[in-house]
Amino acid sequence: MSANNMSDLDAQEALAREYNPTLEGPLVGEIRSSLAIAVEYAKADPIYVAKTAALPQKYSSYRPILGDGNCGWRAAGFSYFETLLRLGDAEQLEEEVARMTSLDNLLTNVGGFSSYIFEDMVEETTGLLRDLARLMPTSSSAASDLLQERFNNPEVSNAIVYHFRLLASARIAQQPDLYQAYITDDIGVDGYRKGWLEPVNQEIDHLGMTLLIDVLLKPIGFAVEIVYLDRSEGTQVNSHIVQPEDANGNPANPGGPMIHLLYRPSHYDILYKEAPPLPAIPNPAQYANVQIHRVASLPHQHVIQNTPMAGYPSEIDSLFSIPGFTLLQPSPRDLPGQFQSPIEHAYAASPGPSISPISAEASSANTPSSTGMSSVFSSQPPPPLPKPGVTSSHQQFPQGSALPVQSHLPPSRGPPLKTQPILPSELPSRGSAASTFRPSKYEWEAAADWGSDGPVQFLTSTFKNSHYNTAHYNNPNFQPEEWTPDMDELPSTRKRSSG
Amino acid sequence: MNYDMEDTQNSAPGILPFAQASKLSGSKKIADAQSTTKRLQTELMQLMTSSAPGISAFPSADGNLLSWTATIEGPDETPYSNLSFKLSFAFPTNYPYVAPTVLFKTPIYHPNVDFSGRICLDILKDKWTAAYNIQTVLLSLQSLLGEPNNASPLNGEAAELWDKDPEEFKRKVLGRHQDIEDE
Numbered sequence: 001m002s003a004n005n006m007s008d009l010d011a012q013e014a015l016a017r018e019y020n021p022t023l024e025g026p027l028v029g030e031i032r033s034s035l036a037i038a039v040e041y042a043k044a045d046p047i048y049v050a051k052t053a054a055l056p057q058k059y060s061s062y063r064p065i066l067g068d069g070n071c072g073w074r075a076a077g078f079s080y081f082e083t084l085l086r087l088g089d090a091e092q093l094e095e096e097v098a099r100m101t102s103l104d105n106l107l108t109n110v111g112g113f114s115s116y117i118f119e120d121m122v123e124e125t126t127g128l129l130r131d132l133a134r135l136m137p138t139s140s141s142a143a144s145d146l147l148q149e150r151f152n153n154p155e156v157s158n159a160i161v162y163h164f165r166l167l168a169s170a171r172i173a174q175q176p177d178l179y180q181a182y183i184t185d186d187i188g189v190d191g192y193r194k195g196w197l198e199p200v201n202q203e204i205d206h207l208g209m210t211l212l213i214d215v216l217l218k219p220i221g222f223a224v225e226i227v228y229l230d231r232s233e234g235t236q237v238n239s240h241i242v243q244p245e246d247a248n249g250n251p252a253n254p255g256g257p258m259i260h261l262l263y264r265p266s267h268y269d270i271l272y273k274e275a276p277p278l279p280a281i282p283n284p285a286q287y288a289n290v291q292i293h294r295v296a297s298l299p300h301q302h303v304i305q306n307t308p309m310a311g312y313p314s315e316i317d318s319l320f321s322i323p324g325f326t327l328l329q330p331s332p333r334d335l336p337g338q339f340q341s342p343i344e345h346a347y348a349a350s351p352g353p354s355i356s357p358i359s360a361e362a363s364s365a366n367t368p369s370s371t372g373m374s375s376v377f378s379s380q381p382p383p384p385l386p387k388p389g390v391t392s393s394h395q396q397f398p399q400g401s402a403l404p405v406q407s408h409l410p411p412s413r414g415p416p417l418k419t420q421p422i423l424p425s426e427l428p429s430r431g432s433a434a435s436t437f438r439p440s441k442y443e444w445e446a447a448a449d450w451g452s453d454g455p456v457q458f459l460t461s462t463f464k465n466s467h468y469n470t471a472h473y474n475n476p477n478f479q480p481e482e483w484t485p486d487m488d489e490l491p492s493t494r495k496r497s498s499g
Numbered sequence: 500m501n502y503d504m505e506d507t508q509n510s511a512p513g514i515l516p517f518a519q520a521s522k523l524s525g526s527k528k529i530a531d532a533q534s535t536t537k538r539l540q541t542e543l544m545q546l547m548t549s550s551a552p553g554i555s556a557f558p559s560a561d562g563n564l565l566s567w568t569a570t571i572e573g574p575d576e577t578p579y580s581n582l583s584f585k586l587s588f589a590f591p592t593n594y595p596y597v598a599p600t601v602l603f604k605t606p607i608y609h610p611n612v613d614f615s616g617r618i619c620l621d622i623l624k625d626k627w628t629a630a631y632n633i634q635t636v637l638l639s640l641q642s643l644l645g646e647p648n649n650a651s652p653l654n655g656e657a658a659e660l661w662d663k664d665p666e667e668f669k670r671k672v673l674g675r676h677q678d679i680e681d682e
Binding site for chain 2: 113116117120121154155158159162166194195198199200201202
């Protein structure tokens with residue numbers, strides 16, 4: 001081989017070694033419906049199709065983690081904090097600060113790491129625990145926002161992830177006999193630590209995950225279910241639960257908190273069995289959607305706002321006859337006292353045509369009204385979300401009874417998007433010519449998002465949360481909302497026609 | 500009926516909490532930028548107080564802590580004995596989560612170093628760990644001089660000569676070596 005050829009090859013090899021696929025998206029993504037996973041695999045191998053189609057029945061939503069070589073570490077690490085938040089015990093968070101600090105001894109004495117190597121990383125971990133403990137009693141949604149923000153800040157996120165890598169590495173050094181049989185290569189415990197646990201972007205392997213769970217999660221009684229999505233036979237995903245066990249091999253903490261991780265070959269995401277405990281940071285677009293929905297579905301809003309109470313048209317009275325129904329942004333004085341709430345005050349105080357969804361959002365950010373709304377936010381604990389499948393609190397109304405609500409929906413809003421009752425068998429045939437309507441992938445994903453966190457999306461009144469709303473997944477005529485630019489025009493058009 | 504509760508639940512979540520969160524993280528940013536500097540200062544202190552024999556490193560004269568110059572002595576009983584080599588270290592701002600870029604400034608004839616001084620060493624690439632430091636890198640490079648990895652050479656001729664003709668190899672090493680002036 002000539003020297004020239006040699007160096008060409010070398011150059012190519014060097015390029016290959018340094019090749020990094022471009023990664024897009026946040027380190028820790030927003031929670032979305034696990035239906036999206038089924039869509040992703042709709043055209044894949046039949047085994048994947050069947051397994052992913054069955055997935056949403058058991059795990060309603062998932063949180064994508066960026067595949068940067070740290071996904072498994074980050075998924076487990078994020079879940080550690082998120083589960084602590086879900087338990088809602090500020091004292092436990094403080095205890096975790098103490099435990100993490102005391103694990104410094106393990107890092108130094110067993111792991112052999114100098115303290116200057118890890119002290120900044122441990123500071124990020126304990127700092128986040130402290131901040132969460134401080135925020136949680138007043139606003140757990142602020143706490144969960146902070147968690148997501150810190151985990152999406154690469155410096156903080158990588159420091160915490162690396163802290164956990166070092167803990168896992170020290171853990172195997174602490175009891176090498178327990179683990180070394182699982183080291184497949186002939187590299188020994190030291191080689192495994194240096195070659196698999198400590199390199200910065202080295203993906204977690206199964207032993208690494210076991211070590212991380214053993215050092216981080218088991219001691220506080222957290223169990224981890226790893227759901228394997230692979231090409232093994234079957235129509236359901238296989239799963240494996242790693243949990244603290246007593247001497248007899250029985251679960252030491254049955255019924256304790258459980259973290260669910262979705263494993264696809266060389267990638268981890270987080271799965272959730274039910275609606276997430278805390279609302280994620282709202283997607284501004286979704287927020288706008290919802291506001292528009294409120295306006296569009298109540299065509300008489302202008303009448304309500306501009307008419308003294310005595311002059312309500314009769315059809316409005318029928319609206320009021322729905323218990324729990326509140327009008328959207330009428331000024332307080334126009335309303336019977338029972339319909340007043342701080343939120344309505346806040347909205348009413350915003351100047352201008354507050355029925356415009358955009359301006360309602362914008363004005364609340366820069367007018368005094370926002371403080372009114374804010375105080376409500378921060379003083380209230382976050383609502384426990386209704387679980388999918390559990391009917392809302394307004395069960396005194398027989399399901400399916402005819403109420404005038406539906407007739408107030410705008411007559412045409414495009415073809416219906418069917419998300420919630422989607423059947424696994426429908427997925428592969430979604431693209432067939434037989435179906436009358438084929439939503440694009442993107443629309444479908446948006447609709448899937450609605451399905452996943454539907455209960456939190458209806459922003460104001462009790463009505464929005466009831467199954468009498470056709471946008472509610474329990475409604476027999478369920479029909480998710482979809483934003484179209486025309487919606488903005490609707491209120492004014494109606495005003496003219498009714499005025 | 501608790502309407503306050505209802506409306507709170509259903510209102511847009513997170514507008515204010517998000518603002519709070521941003522405020523909290525505002526102060527964090529400064530700390531992040533400092534952690535790389537702090538780490539490098541610590542490493543400097545350690546190298547000054549307890550440096551291993553045959554290696555030394557110091558930040559470049561311009562006061563930029565992200566750029567260092569290091570020296571390693573060739574190990575005894577290798578073709579590099581009695582020679583010293585200067586190297587440059589460039590630290591990324593997210594050090595230690597990303598490896599420093601290390602180059603030989605002194606011309607060197609070695610299977611794993613190319614003629615521009617670039618080094619092929621796994622711990623400077625995909626096997627980099629945040630638990631490594633300047634000293635471990637220098638010690639690894641020092642041992643690389645005596646034990647090249649001929650399976651993945653950057654200099655194919657050197658890899659071949661190392662095995663076949665040690666004397667010719669040594670001649671090439673001495674021929675290429677050239678002390679460079681301090682900058």
